[in-house]
Amino acid sequence: MSFDAMAGTRGARQPKGRVMRWMNALMARRIGRGSKFMGFDALVLRTIGRKSGEERRTPVGWFPGADGSRLIVASAAGAPKNPAWYYNLAANPEVLIDIDGTTIAVRAEQLHGAERAEAWERITAAAPRFAEYQVKTDRELPVIKLTERH
Numbered sequence: 001m002s003f004d005a006m007a008g009t010r011g012a013r014q015p016k017g018r019v020m021r022w023m024n025a026l027m028a029r030r031i032g033r034g035s036k037f038m039g040f041d042a043l044v045l046r047t048i049g050r051k052s053g054e055e056r057r058t059p060v061g062w063f064p065g066a067d068g069s070r071l072i073v074a075s076a077a078g079a080p081k082n083p084a085w086y087y088n089l090a091a092n093p094e095v096l097i098d099i100d101g102t103t104i105a106v107r108a109e110q111l112h113g114a115e116r117a118e119a120w121e122r123i124t125a126a127a128p129r130f131a132e133y134q135v136k137t138d139r140e141l142p143v144i145k146l147t148e149r150h
Helices: 018-032 084-091 113-126 129-136
Strands: 040-048 055-064 070-073 094-099 102-110 143-148
Touching: 040 070, 040 084, 055 084, 055 113, 070 113, 113 129, 113 143
Parallel strands: none
Antiparallel strands: 040 055, 040 094, 055 070, 070 143, 094 102, 102 143
């Protein structure tokens, strides 16, 4: 399936700016060695910028998928637009993640339909704040499945 989440027309203010980039870099260093982020199991998503071609490292919370995959949500805290890393994944879905001191090659896939609904139920049961983010915006928050490449 494709990466096809549209931006919304309303939502919370998306965190950004120099301080946010500094915080992301700090958290990415800590998480890459094995840590939690805002109470979640966390990983560092290593994407390639779709415009710059440069590697981008973004800390994100993850949830276990039913098939052993990892699920992440492009929530941007309920902002009207998807986070930049979502568009980087759309342009290049074969990426690396750093988790517990290990780098793993994965393929990213946006979930749709019943598969997304089942994953969303699991995610919001484990972390109700994602349901709160969904209420803030009129876009459907994309759920991305990361599957290990061999």
